[in-house]
Amino acid sequence: MGLAIFKIRIMPESPDINLKNIEDDAKKIIDSEQGSNLRIEIEPIAFGLNAVNLTFTREETLDSDILIEKLRKINGVASGEIIDFRRAFG
Numbered sequence: 363m364g365l366a367i368f369k370i371r372i373m374p375e376s377p378d379i380n381l382k383n384i385e386d387d388a389k390k391i392i393d394s395e396q397g398s399n400l401r402i403e404i405e406p407i408a409f410g411l412n413a414v415n416l417t418f419t420r421e422e423t424l425d426s427d428i429l430i431e432k433l434r435k436i437n438g439v440a441s442g443e444i445i446d447f448r449r450a451f452g
Contacts, residue, residue, distance in 0.1 A: 364450065365420065365449075366422035368416075368418055368419075368447055369417045369444070369447075370417075370430070370442060370445065370446045371442070372384060372436070372442045374438050375439065378430045380405060381412060382406075384416060384436055388414065391429070392418055397420045398418060398420070402414060402416055416432065426447075430443070
């Protein structure tokens with residue numbers, strides 16, 4: 363098929379969690395699951411809590427449920443969800 367652009371939001375368990383550790387673990391998981399062109403942004407949410415937003419490309423036919431489940435298992439992560447999915451053209 364083709365490439366898709368994913369945007370995933372990872373929420374830490376608390377404002378005290380080291381986001382750099384989450385970023386590093388997420389990079390390894392994205393690489394192991396055939397993701398590329400990774401961009402990481404920190405998004406302020408509320409009361410000192412920040413989300414880690416991952417934007418990357420990946421083959422659209424690959425199972426995204428496995429990827430999300432691996433990201434949710436990162437130490438210090440409360441939740442992870444796909445917030446945007448688009449087919450890449452061109």
